[in-house]
Amino acid sequence: MLTLIFSTGFQSPALGTNFPIFYATGMVPFLMFNDISGKLAMSLLFSKPLLAYPAVTYLDAIIARFLVNMLTQVLVAYITLGGILLAFDTRLLPDYTTVVAAFSFTALLALGVGTMNCYLFTRFPVWQRIWSILMRPMFIISCIFFLFETIPQPYRDILWYNPLVHIVGLVRRGFYANYDASYVSILYLLGLALALFMAGLLLLRRQHRTLLNDG
Structure with a gap:
């Protein structure tokens, strides 16, 4: 539905000749990130009854929720992107x-x-509302509707630190053979993801029992 609505205003996409695939290559990874990270953030609260058992740890809850939601989103991406490639003459040869x-x-x-x-979320309940507010403009500033290269300076340098910009650029590099997305930094994505993951695990390891008892 969003594709139909926005395609009326964006007849000529920034890449290629087909707006649905251009929009999907930005929207699908954005929704995948948003869904998985959001469900993981609530995993301690959702699995609180199970965590009362000594055999079940906070890491089990995180891994289980990650796998379920990741597989779900991969299937959604496969159906959405594959369906567009079959339904439209996109003239694309993706680098899988x-x-x-x-x-x-x-x-x-x-x-x-x-x-x-x-x-x-568990330590500071107000952070859940703050995060929800912060994520709203991410839909606009993650290069879903436009290319990173079209953003004027100095805003381009600031927007570079948004990791979703790199994600969208990498997805589009895979679908569009003529799009290099030279601004994408794999090291930045990898470093940021691992740093947050390790910091989160360290904090949860030290305080997850206290957090569950306080809740």
């Missing part, structure tokens, strides 16, 4: 190695952000 790598980094980033927010 790059596409798989892009969605793998999307899941990894969601794991890092979700694990860190799992601690923050």
